[in-house]
Amino acid sequence: MSRRNTELLFLVIAGAVSTMAYVSVYAGRYREINRVSIIYGLIFVAIFIVLHLVVRIVLPQADPYLLPVTALLAAVGLTEIFRIKPDLALTQGKWLLVGAGLFMLTVLVVRDHMKLDRYRYLIGAVGLTLLVVTIALGTTVNGSKLWIHAFGFSIQPSEFAKLAIVVFLAGYLDDKKVLLSVPTHHVLGVPLPAAKYFGPLLVMWVLSLAMLVFMKDFGMALLFMSIFVGLMYMATSRVVYVVLGGGLFAAAAAIAVAIVPHVNERFAVWLNPWPHAATTGYQLLQSLFTIADGGILGAGFGRGYLLYVNHQPVVPELQTDFIFSAIANEMGLVGAVGIILLFLLFTWRGFRIAVWAPDGFSKLLAAGLALAFGLQTFIILGGVTRLIPLTGITLPFVSYGGSSITANLMLVALLLMVSHRTNVVREGTDLERRRLAERG
Amino acid sequence: MNKAISRVFIIGVVLFVALIANLTWIMAVRANWFADRPQNKLALAKEMKIKRGAILGFDGSTIAGSVRRSGYYYRDYPQGTLAPQLIGYDSLRYGRTGVEAAMNDYLTGQTTDLGVQSWVDKLLGRRTQGASVKLTLVPAIQKAAQKALTGQRGAIIALDPKTGAVIAAASAPTYDPANLDDQWARLSTDADAPLLSRTTQGLYVPGSAFKVVTAAGGLDYGEVTPTTPFVDTGTYVVFGGKVTNYGNEVFGPNDFTTALTLSINTTFGKVGNLLQRKRLQATMQRFGFYQTPPLQLPAGQVVPSGRYGPKGLLPPDAFMDPLAVAWAAVGQEKLLATPLQMALVAGAVADGGVIMKPYYTQQVISPSGTVVLRTQPQQWRVAMKPAVAAELNTMMQRVVTAGTGTSAALQGIEVAGKTGTAEKGNGTNLAWFIAFAPANDPRIAIAVVIEDTQSTGGEAAAPLAADVIKTALAQSALP
Numbered sequence: 053m054s055r056r057n058t059e060l061l062f063l064v065i066a067g068a069v070s071t072m073a074y075v076s077v078y079a080g081r082y083r084e085i086n087r088v089s090i091i092y093g094l095i096f097v098a099i100f101i102v103l104h105l106v107v108r109i110v111l112p113q114a115d116p117y118l119l120p121v122t123a124l125l126a127a128v129g130l131t132e133i134f135r136i137k138p139d140l141a142l143t144q145g146k147w148l149l150v151g152a153g154l155f156m157l158t159v160l161v162v163r164d165h166m167k168l169d170r171y172r173y174l175i176g177a178v179g180l181t182l183l184v185v186t187i188a189l190g191t192t193v194n195g196s197k198l199w200i201h202a203f204g205f206s207i208q209p210s211e212f213a214k215l216a217i218v219v220f221l222a223g224y225l226d227d228k229k230v231l232l233s234v235p236t237h238h239v240l241g242v243p244l245p246a247a248k249y250f251g252p253l254l255v256m257w258v259l260s261l262a263m264l265v266f267m268k269d270f271g272m273a274l275l276f277m278s279i280f281v282g283l284m285y286m287a288t289s290r291v292v293y294v295v296l297g298g299g300l301f302a303a304a305a306a307i308a309v310a311i312v313p314h315v316n317e318r319f320a321v322w323l324n325p326w327p328h329a330a331t332t333g334y335q336l337l338q339s340l341f342t343i344a345d346g347g348i349l350g351a352g353f354g355r356g357y358l359l360y361v362n363h364q365p366v367v368p369e370l371q372t373d374f375i376f377s378a379i380a381n382e383m384g385l386v387g388a389v390g391i392i393l394l395f396l397l398f399t400w401r402g403f404r405i406a407v408w409a410p411d412g413f414s415k416l417l418a419a420g421l422a423l424a425f426g427l428q429t430f431i432i433l434g435g436v437t438r439l440i441p442l443t444g445i446t447l448p449f450v451s452y453g454g455s456s457i458t459a460n461l462m463l464v465a466l467l468l469m470v471s472h473r474t475n476v477v478r479e480g481t482d483l484e485r486r487r488l489a490e491r492g
Numbered sequence: 493m494n495k496a497i498s499r500v501f502i503i504g505v506v507l508f509v510a511l512i513a514n515l516t517w518i519m520a521v522r523a524n525w526f527a528d529r530p531q532n533k534l535a536l537a538k539e540m541k542i543k544r545g546a547i548l549g550f551d552g553s554t555i556a557g558s559v560r561r562s563g564y565y566y567r568d569y570p571q572g573t574l575a576p577q578l579i580g581y582d583s584l585r586y587g588r589t590g591v592e593a594a595m596n597d598y599l600t601g602q603t604t605d606l607g608v609q610s611w612v613d614k615l616l617g618r619r620t621q622g623a624s625v626k627l628t629l630v631p632a633i634q635k636a637a638q639k640a641l642t643g644q645r646g647a648i649i650a651l652d653p654k655t656g657a658v659i660a661a662a663s664a665p666t667y668d669p670a671n672l673d674d675q676w677a678r679l680s681t682d683a684d685a686p687l688l689s690r691t692t693q694g695l696y697v698p699g700s701a702f703k704v705v706t707a708a709g710g711l712d713y714g715e716v717t718p719t720t721p722f723v724d725t726g727t728y729v730v731f732g733g734k735v736t737n738y739g740n741e742v743f744g745p746n747d748f749t750t751a752l753t754l755s756i757n758t759t760f761g762k763v764g765n766l767l768q769r770k771r772l773q774a775t776m777q778r779f780g781f782y783q784t785p786p787l788q789l790p791a792g793q794v795v796p797s798g799r800y801g802p803k804g805l806l807p808p809d810a811f812m813d814p815l816a817v818a819w820a821a822v823g824q825e826k827l828l829a830t831p832l833q834m835a836l837v838a839g840a841v842a843d844g845g846v847i848m849k850p851y852y853t854q855q856v857i858s859p860s861g862t863v864v865l866r867t868q869p870q871q872w873r874v875a876m877k878p879a880v881a882a883e884l885n886t887m888m889q890r891v892v893t894a895g896t897g898t899s900a901a902l903q904g905i906e907v908a909g910k911t912g913t914a915e916k917g918n919g920t921n922l923a924w925f926i927a928f929a930p931a932n933d934p935r936i937a938i939a940v941v942i943e944d945t946q947s948t949g950g951e952a953a954a955p956l957a958a959d960v961i962k963t964a965l966a967q968s969a970l971p
Contacts (some may be wrong), residue, residue: 285496287493344518344527347520403504407497423500
């Protein structure tokens with residue numbers, strides 16, 4: 053079966069599962085199954101069929117699993133948001149449309165990611181500007197300054213900055229990797245490259261420290277620092293960057309815990325939430341209670357106890373950062389592990405594309421995007437399950453939030469482009485290669 | 493480069509495996525542990541989806557019902573405020589107490605006794621429904637007890653001495669469980685403690701009401717008979733101290749029956765020392781002092797009676813010198829007792845020396861109407877020989893016919909009782925009356941305590957006991 057037919061098959065399966073889940077929640081809520089519920093399900097399927105057709109025409113050799121996984125995760129998210137706050141589901145549906153639009157725009161305008169390398173400094177500057185603007189003009193929500201309110205919208209620029217920084221770093225590090233991996237001197241027996249190449253490392257360290265202190269957000273800072281350190285390592289294969297980067301971040305985190313009350317509070321709650329059960333630890337404990345309540349098989353879609361009598365969710369922010377707690381409650385351990393495996397599948401495809409990619413930039417771009425995606429998933433899932441300190445970060449495709457779903461759909465577009473080029477270069481027909489060359 | 497990329501991915505896989513392991517720990521291994529945390533509001537709220545079983549009075553009327561509003565069930569109280577301290581509250585915010593807590597598994601239909609029924613319901617997708625709990629509490633008698641306490645602080649508890657069934661348990665001041673959440677701030681800080689279940693948690697100096705215990709010990713060990721003569725000079729000098737009478741009265745020559753009738757402290761001090769410390773303490777233990785009465789309530793909601801030191805209940809055999817023994821024999825000397833314990837004392841005399849296990853659950857009735865549990869009355873302790881109980885019964889009748897408890901006398905009903913008046917030192921008294929009736933075939937044993945009154949037990953407490961006894965004996969059926 054061709055890649056696109058495989059994709060279509062899985063999309064149809066994902067669409068059927070999603071529609072059933074949605075109809076089941078709808079029936080649970082309104083005690084009937086009517087045309088409206090099925091129409092909404094079909095609109096959702098239609099969006100992804102359109103994306104599939106665009107990919108079929110422009111990127112026929114792209115990876116066939118990313119889009120169905122995306123569809124399934126987005127469906128679970130939408131269904132659960134509808135379950136918790138029906139009004140928000142429609143907004144999220146509109147954001148999905150916007151995201152689909154941006155996906156198509158990215159695919160049609162960029163066509164080949166190699167083009168992006170030419171604008172790497174511009175893209176890097178845009179990413180940096182987004183972060184600086186957030187630090188300067190952002191609004192504080194739940195203790196973290198991650199939002200920009202403009203034109204009636206709330207945008208979380210860090211979600212887009214994440215993409216821009218990965219593109220920039222992939223290009224920059226691919227260029228400088230030889231210089232970065234040649235040791236020029238030894239310190240205490242450790243071979244070190246020339247000092248001037250540590251510049252970017254320090255810039256990123258300062259940036260993540262600034263994010264910690266000014267945005268008060270541990271999760272995003274950890275994500276950016278890890279993307280950087282991970283890419284440095286993958287570009288140079290030198291563990292020294294991981295050690296140095298990890299050490300610097302640990303130092304920054306220790307400083308933040310000491311001087312930023314919000315970060316300190318989160319850290320204390322993570323160590324022991326029980327004394328803070330009624331105050332700062334309430335959210336985390338309620339999350340754990342909600343997850344534990346799911347048991348092995350869960351209560352079923354629309355059947356869990358997720359809303360109090362007054363329609364307030366049992367965990368504050370259940371539809372955004374804590375959406376996974378709701379999913380675990382209703383789908384049980386089996387379903388929750390299934391969702392985690394879907395994220396792992398997506399991440400694996402990303403890294404697989406990187407490994408097979410024909411050039412350094414493509415490799416670093418795909419690996420960076422996969423790393424960003426997988427790590428963001430880990431940070432929020434680890435947070436709501438108390439594996440690591442809790443930070444306000446969205447679960448890709450699933451959480452309520454426009455910036456998150458649109459940015460992550462663009463991430464999918466980029467990964468698809470890299471995999472298309474990879475497959476064409478490796479095994480494509482002459483015609484396909486010629487077309488690809490024309491794009492660059 | 494590929495090697496490094498693969499390594500990064502492997503680290504990612506390790507992290508994801510850690511996520512799955514942790515999730516398994518939370519959802520499979522520790523799920524029940526999390527469900528049982530008191531901080532877990534989810535478990536409590538979830539039960540609001542269940543039609544909570546009703547709490548019924550002995551007459552079958554609903555004391556606490558369940559009404560559905562927008563998919564959730566709430567408690568309602570069709571008879572208003574009825575024994576709220578015993579029945580307890582069921583609040584999403586403040587948890588559960590009393591019967592609501594003790595019988596929660598039945599009321600929410602979770603207990604295995606209802607198993608088959610509930611599983612069938614579950615398979616058919618029916619809503620779970622809790623079982624009803626029918627109490628031994630008789631609403632008419634409870635209302636009479638609450639009315640008697642109006643405007644005062646104190647408690648009244650009435651039992652069936654032959655079964656141990658609690659037929660009334662009133663505690664004043666009281667509160668309205670229907671508005672608990674709104675009034676919590678006031679109720680929980682009020683110095684008069686309306687939330688306190690005074691009948692089972694209130695510890696009071698028993699004073700002369702305790703003389704029934706001393707008398708039982710004296711008679712049972714053969715140290716005295718109802719006719720043993722004593723001489724009262726107003727003071728009993730012992731071990732470098734003295735025991736005096738209430739109001740410094742002097743009674744002159746008296747026999748043991750008269751000493752109980754008129755509540756002569758000096759005589760009871762002497763009987764205390766005839767018994768000596770160990771046998772007095774043994775007598776107390778036979779009456780159930782130093783043990784938590786086995787009334788099925790959450791921990792802390794029934795407390796033991798006995799001698800209390802600064803750190804709580806003293807050991808049953810703690811040392812007392814003869815002066816302390818004399819004062820203990822008249823119900824002083826660090827002695828504290830709950831109204832429940834004192835009602836059990838009266839009940840022991842009424843029931844030929846036997847104390848029945850106190851209980852409040854008559855039946856548990858499943859949603860389909862079958863009785864899944866019926867309490868079988870059980871003996872708890874033997875406080876004295878039947879012959880001693882008979883002698884003490886006659887002596888206690890004299891208290892009502894010719895002694896300190898005449899205001900408890902009722903037309904056509906022989907009442908046996910004992911007054912108690914403990915001076916608090918600030919000019920107010922703690923007034924006690926313990927009683928049972930009819931004396932020849934007792935159907936009710938009662939303890940009444942009134943806090944901070946200017947009057948004696950005979951004046952303040954005995955008439956209230958009479959009211960409740962009269963109402964109780966007018967009922968067609970008692971537990």
